[in-house]
Amino acid sequence: MIFETHAHYDDKAFDEDREELLRTMPEEGIGTIVNISSNLESIEKTIALAKKYPFVYAAVGIHPSDSGELTEESFAWMKEQCGHEKVVAVGEIGLDYYWKEPEAAVQKKWFERQLLLAQEMNLPVIIHSREAAKDTLDMMKALHAEKSGGVIHCYSYTKEMAAEFLKLDYFFGIGGVVTFQNAKKLKEAVAYLPMDKIVLETDSPYLAPVPNRGKRNCSKNLVYVAQEIAQIKGISYEEVVETTRRNAMRLYGIEEAR
Ligand code: NI
Numbered sequence: 001m002i003f004e005t006h007a008h009y010d011d012k013a014f015d016e017d018r019e020e021l022l023r024t025m026p027e028e029g030i031g032t033i034v035n036i037s038s039n040l041e042s043i044e045k046t047i048a049l050a051k052k053y054p055f056v057y058a059a060v061g062i063h064p065s066d067s068g069e070l071t072e073e074s075f076a077w078m079k080e081q082c083g084h085e086k087v088v089a090v091g092e093i094g095l096d097y098y099w100k101e102p103e104a105a106v107q108k109k110w111f112e113r114q115l116l117l118a119q120e121m122n123l124p125v126i127i128h129s130r131e132a133a134k135d136t137l138d139m140m141k142a143l144h145a146e147k148s149g150g151v152i153h154c155y156s157y158t159k160e161m162a163a164e165f166l167k168l169d170y171f172f173g174i175g176g177v178v179t180f181q182n183a184k185k186l187k188e189a190v191a192y193l194p195m196d197k198i199v200l201e202t203d204s205p206y207l208a209p210v211p212n213r214g215k216r217n218c219s220k221n222l223v224y225v226a227q228e229i230a231q232i233k234g235i236s237y238e239e240v241v242e243t244t245r246r247n248a249m250r251l252y253g254i255e256e257a258r
Contacts, residue, residue, distance in 0.1 A: 001031025001258045002226065002241055003248035004219040006092075006126065006153055006173055006201035009035050009056075010045035013205035013216055021218060022053055030219045031055060031245070031258030036092050036126060036153075038063035040074055043081055050086035057252065059089040059126055067110035068102035075113065082121045088252040090118035091126025092153055095139075098130045111139060118148040124251055125150035127170075133157050137164055145170075151251055154203055158185055159192040166197065171251050173201040176209035176217060179228045190232050195240075199248045200225055 009018060025033065036059045037046040043060050050058035060081045062070055070078075082090065093114040095107050118125045125148050129136040139145075151171040155162070162172065172193055177183050190198070200222050202208075208217035209224040226240045233240070249257050 001026070001029055001245065002200060002219070002222050003245040003257055004030055004033040004202060004222060005151065005199045005248050005251065006036050006175070007033055007204040007219055008038065008042070008206075009033070009049055009204065010037070010042045011205050022049070022056070025219060026055060026258070028220050030222070032057070032248070032254070033219055034059055034088060034248075034252060037061060038092060039066040040069060040078070043078065047081060047084055047086070050084075055258065057086050057088045057254065058084065059091040060084075060087050061089075061091040061093045061114055061126065062110060063092050063128060064094050064096040064107040064111065065099050065101070067107055070110050070113075075117075079117060079121070082117070082123060087123070088254060089124050089126050089150065090114055090121065090148075091150070092128040093125060094128035094130075095132035095136050096128060096130045097132045097135075104135070108135070108139065112143060115139070115143050115145055115148070118150070119144075122148075124148055124253070126153050126173075127151065128153050130156070133161050137161070140165075140168060149251070151199060153201065154207070155189065156186065157189070159189040162189045162193055166193075171197050171199050171247060173199055174229060175201045175203055175225055176207040176213070176221065178232075179209035179224055180213065181210075187232055190229060195233060195235070195243050196247060198229065198244055199251060200229075200241075200244045
């Protein structure tokens with residue numbers, strides 16, 4: 001079964017049919033889902049989903065674009081949430097220079113704190129990095145991000161940059177963008193990456209793959225992502241699903257996953 005490593009089912013885009021959609025995931029071949037929080041409000045919703053569904057796990061963290069809302073008090077609360085038994089990662093955290101708010105110094109401050117939090121809690125990190133490759137890599141090196149390990153979510157840089165993140169032994173989250181006609185750079189990076197470093201992700205409700213591009217995304221669309229990776233790698237669809245499932249279990253330290 002497919003292991004979905006990155007989705008946001010707490011998003012309001014799922015308010016109408018969240019229950020039904022999640023309930024039918026296993027019968028549609030989605031064995032495990034990690035729901036990723038991005039701000040303080042979504043942490044509570046994410047943990048509630050993980051409590052409700054045995055196959056849903058949670059990641060706790062604040063997205064760089066929302067990092068302006070963090071205070072020492074809320075950071076301490078967030079740390080407490082990391083202790084919940086179904087929390088498997090700190091994320092998503094990182095740097096996003098596409099959006100100018102909050103300023104880079106604020107983003108960096110909370111990226112650093114959350115990287116160190118993951119090390120303290122013995123959890124891997126989920127890194128969001130957009131138009132910030134150099135700063136992301138420099139901070140990861142300086143703060144020894146290899147200690148926690150983790151995944152570069154929605155990988156969107158070159159294969160040369162991929163080589164740098166590989167040195168830190170990180171995984172690479174590959175999603176719907178790989179199916180886009182114009183995603184030449186990403187297809188090249190996927191061809192370059194070792195198969196044991198790739199995990200499947202949707203970033204639902206965003207980034208739906210072809211043939212559903214532009215619509216609301218959900219984990220069931222991972223079939224198209226796995227097919228595209230199989231084609232790029234010249235291996236079977238089944239091998240992509242099975243290898244990425246085992247990679248995701250290693251990434252998140254989950255021993256049993258359907
Ligand atoms: Ni995300």
